[in-house]
Amino acid sequence: MELRSVEELMDLLYACRGSWDAPGLLRGRVDLHQHALQTAALLRRRRPADKELQVAGLVHAIGPLLRPGDAAAHPAGAADAVRGLLGERVARLVREHHRSGRPADDDLARLRQADEEARAPGVDAGVLEDWRTVLDLVAARNSRLGAVD
Ligand SMILES: [Fe+2]
Numbered sequence: 001m002e003l004r005s006v007e008e009l010m011d012l013l014y015a016c017r018g019s020w021d022a023p024g025l026l027r028g029r030v031d032l033h034q035h036a037l038q039t040a041a042l043l044r045r046r047r048p049a050d051k052e053l054q055v056a057g058l059v060h061a062i063g064p065l066l067r068p069g070d071a072a073a074h075p076a077g078a079a080d081a082v083r084g085l086l087g088e089r090v091a092r093l094v095r096e097h098h099r100s101g102r103p104a105d106d107d108l109a110r111l112r113q114a115d116e117e118a119r120a121p122g123v124d125a126g127v128l129e130d131w132r133t134v135l136d137l138v139a140a141r142n143s144r145l146g147a148v149d
Contacts, residue, residue, distance in 0.1 A: 039111075051134050074098075
């Protein structure tokens with residue numbers, strides 16, 4: 001499944017409310033929606049200029065909604081869904097964030113660290129609406145780049 005608009009992506013992220021279908025999330029007692037917001041917020045604090053990295057953090061956990069039950073396919077499913085909209089770099093970060101072994105680069109290491117930390121109940125990580133303009137920006141930049149080819 002490929003997402004065609006920021007609106008569709010926002011809908012999917014809202015649908016993550018009350019979904020817990022990922023390893024470790026029950027332990028932290030945050031649902032996928034909260035997990036996504038916390039991951040993105042941590043990356044925004046650490047890499048304020050890197051919107052693509054923040055957005056990768058926001059969307060990395062949509063896999064369980066796209067392919068329920070098939071945990072091994074979650075990262076690839078999420079990557080395929082966002083590639084056309086948000087670009088190859090975001091897709092690659094999402095696809096590789098769960099790979100075992102040493103992260104291939106600093107961005108992956110940062111995403112993975114934020115992913116692990118973003119499971120704390122009671123943290124105020126803002127609301128999804130705060131991310132709409134950032135998603136619009138990354139999508140617009142990606143569609144301009146795509147148009148050059
Ligand atoms: Fe995660």
